[in-house]
Amino acid sequence: MTIDMKPEVQIDANYYKIAEIRRLTEHAFILSMPRSRFKFVAGQHVSLSIPGDYQSREYSIYSAEGGTNLEVLVKEVDGGYFSPKLSHLKEGDMVEVHGPFGKFGLDEKNLKNNRHVFIASGTGIAPFHSMVQSNPGLDYHLIHGVRYADEAYERDAYDAGRYTLCTSRDDKGNFRGRLTEYLKKTDFDKNTSFYLCGNSDMIFDSMEILSDKGFGRENINVEVYF
Known part of the structure; x- marks a missing residue:
């Protein structure tokens, strides 16, 4: 409005x-x-x-x-x-x-060449909403972890094919389970920039999963909520 x-x-x-x-x-x-x-x-x-x-x-x-x-x-x-x-x-x-x-933001040096994977738990989706709305045409994939599907805040703001909702307590999302389980089962292109925002447990677990997949700290940007 x-x-x-x-x-x-x-x-x-x-x-x-x-x-x-x-x-x-x-x-x-x-x-x-x-x-x-x-x-x-x-x-x-x-x-x-x-x-x-x-x-x-x-x-x-x-x-x-x-x-x-x-x-x-x-x-x-x-x-x-x-x-x-x-x-x-x-x-x-x-x-x-x-x-x-804060300095949490898009990886400018790889803005055009990389896919940008946003990994959020709960209200950690907020900065990614800003990034998507501020950058039309951005090559992104948003992975949002919540308990219930009604916590998919304004999901219509994202391209349906670029948004994955992971729900841990109902089966109304795109993936039933925690977003970390989704990460374990998903392959990512080597030219990927990752952005993590949410609670510290999710972030540390996700960073370990991405490390196991061959992505170093230089590929990962982090904003810890608590």
């Missing part, structure tokens, strides 16, 4: 009004803010806080580099402190944004 930007929406360099809250599941949602002059490279993240609160959290940017809005994908953590507060925000509420930060 495109939001018309108005001069009063951005109060200063760091404060933004929530323009839209897009609910994806019972616990996952997208916070959308007018981007204004905010510049970033797909793969980077921001630090997000609520005015008056002493805590902040880092979130990968979900939206395209040239998009109208700045968006982040959030999953509410049961018993957590910060994400439930974000979940209770409404359109028009203020958030404070710092950044962008």
Whole structure:
């Protein structure tokens, strides 16, 4: 959804009004803010806080580099402190944004020559959504590991033939099982750049699998969530 930007929406360099809250599941949602002059490279993240609160959290940017809005994908953590507060925000509420930060991004030297394989668990798909939306025509394959198929956040944003959904607790994805099991059973071309984003256990296990397949650290880019 495109939001018309108005001069009063951005109060200063760091404060933004929530323009839209897009609910994806019972616990996952997208916070959308007018981007204004905010510049970033797909793969980077921001630090997000609520005015008056002493805590902040880092979130990968979900939206395209040239998009109208700045968006982040959030999953509410049961018993957590910060994400439930974000979940209770409404359109028009203020958030404070710092950044962008990080060097996680596409392998520029091999951008045209390599296939780019994105490996994500859960909301770790966020930077890959930004990369795909920012680079039309990109040769990519997105492998997304979740528990249930309804956690395939906005899967229609990806070419069906380039998106593999691995579901560990139902059989409604493209592959029944953990994404690491899918990796073990899949062959990859030697001219492949890998990008991993999600929880640390998935990342370490995936790196070991890729190493066994002959891919070194120079082929792998990593963003660890926790």
